[in-house]
Amino acid sequence: MDLAFLNPLYEQSGPWASVYVDTSRRTEDTPHELRLTAQAMGRELREQGSDDATSRAVEEAIEALGHSPDPHGRAVFARRGEVALDPVLAHAPPGDRAVWAPLPRVAPLLDLAGEDPLAIVSYIDRRGADFELRSALGRRKAGAVVGRQHPIHRTSSADWSERHFQLKVENTWEHNAAEIADALAVCQDETGADLLILVGAERERREVRERLPKRLHEHVVESEHGTGSRLLDDEVERVRTDHVHHRIEAELDRFRAARAPDGQGRVRAAEGVPELVEAAREHRLEELLIRPDGPDAHREVWIGEDPDQLAVRRTELQILGEQNSWSARADDALLRSAVTTDAAALSLAAVLEGTGDDTPAGGLGTLLRWR
Known part of the structure; x- marks a missing residue:
């Protein structure tokens, strides 16, 4: 996990209020429930020794989440009456919690806002592709590619003119695959995505994959499930989870090897x-x-x-x-x-x-x- 976003917490001295709030259970009563949560967290901070100004700042920040689309939760770090940082969480915390201490309680962020791989799901067909970004916070469109539209259908005739037409079809597919691969590489550069998930017919997936820069090949996963399939959604989450496990296991292997003198x-x-x-x-x-x-x-x-x-x-x-x-x-x-x-x-x-x-x-x- 890149910790640079936490720098504002160490530019000032403590003590600090650190609060983790679960916003994953959204109902019509969510604003009211968050008001009650805000009051409970403020009361807990005061019992631990927090000043009133900081407790009120935390309460106001939690109440404001009633109109927030956060799917999982939020952390709030405050001192001397001001909120210094309030990162969105990628996973719901195991209950609401407030801590008043000399240092901000940031360790839970490693699990709640840490390893959250970003995936580009590319929906490919012969005409082009649509890109979608997926993370624990949801999904959003990330662009589209419209390739050459004609000709795109093969013929079974052995006539010379028809064979010439088939050659044009092959050229069109190759052109579109190259355009999709180029756009996908640009999208990965711009977003820093960890995974590229290709969705579509086997041939179109293969042709796009072959045209991607070699540096991206290890990030590519091909899915056989189609657009809108619940199985596709499940697979995307499995791929993201596997990526996290492989990364952690790789770092553990580095650590184990580093225990021995070189x-x-x-x-x-x-x-x-x-x-x-x-x-x-x-x-x-x-x-x-x-x-x-x-x-x-x-x-x-x-x-x-x-x-x-x-x-x-x-x-x-x-x-x-x-x-x-x-x-x-x-x-x-x-x-x-x-x-x-x-x-x-x-x-x-x-x-x-x-x-x-x-x-x-x-x-x-x-x-x-x-x-």
Whole structure:
């Protein structure tokens, strides 16, 4: 997950209100229900020590969701009476929750707004193609290609003139396939889509695939299900889910391999809170791997005002010269360091089954940058 969008949360000091709201169950009573949710979240924040201005800002932000089309939910991060960030969630949270803490509670975003592959579904026929973007937030049109319209039908006659006509048909199909492939490549460049799903007859799918740039071939999936088929919708979601699993498994494989010293005796992986804290202070985090249910994720660490001021024990911060310190969850503290040093992060929750104990010790690990 690219964490750059979280930067506004670390440009100002805390404490922070962090709220996750489920908006997936929309009914005629949704605005009223969200008002009740807003009041409950505001009350919970006040009980945890939040100031009234920040609690009210959160309440107003939640009430405003009554007119929002968010299909799953929203996170709200606020301090000193203002909402600093309110990202839309790609998955519904497991219930509404409010936290008042020195750092924003961002770790749940790795699962709720993290790996959400964008797919271009291309509906292909001999005349052209329609493109549609799909993600967890829904679908939207992404353009169309209209190729040559004539001739497009074959004949079974052996007459020379008819064979000449068939040649024109072949040329038309090839021309249209090339135009579709070019437009699809442009659409992928513009959207950054992770997947290209081709829908249509086998021959048209194949001809478009063959004309795509080689760099895109590994992103292509061909579907045999037609436009409007419920089976197509199911397949698109399966393809998106499989993509997430494969990506996480690939990163886990990188981590496992990096545990072993290379030819120069260097280890490119670290795990456990003490090692990760040291790596964070040295700006060596490349990609955090977090198992949400791991015991180290909620382990207490100590932080100062600066992201580099991070320690396992409070006395360590005092030795480093930090006068002010607060306790924080290890996952949120490490994510602050990752955001401010342009590192990435990944939740392992989607592939925990079958991985055994071959995941980062305690549930926290990282791939390391070279010194």
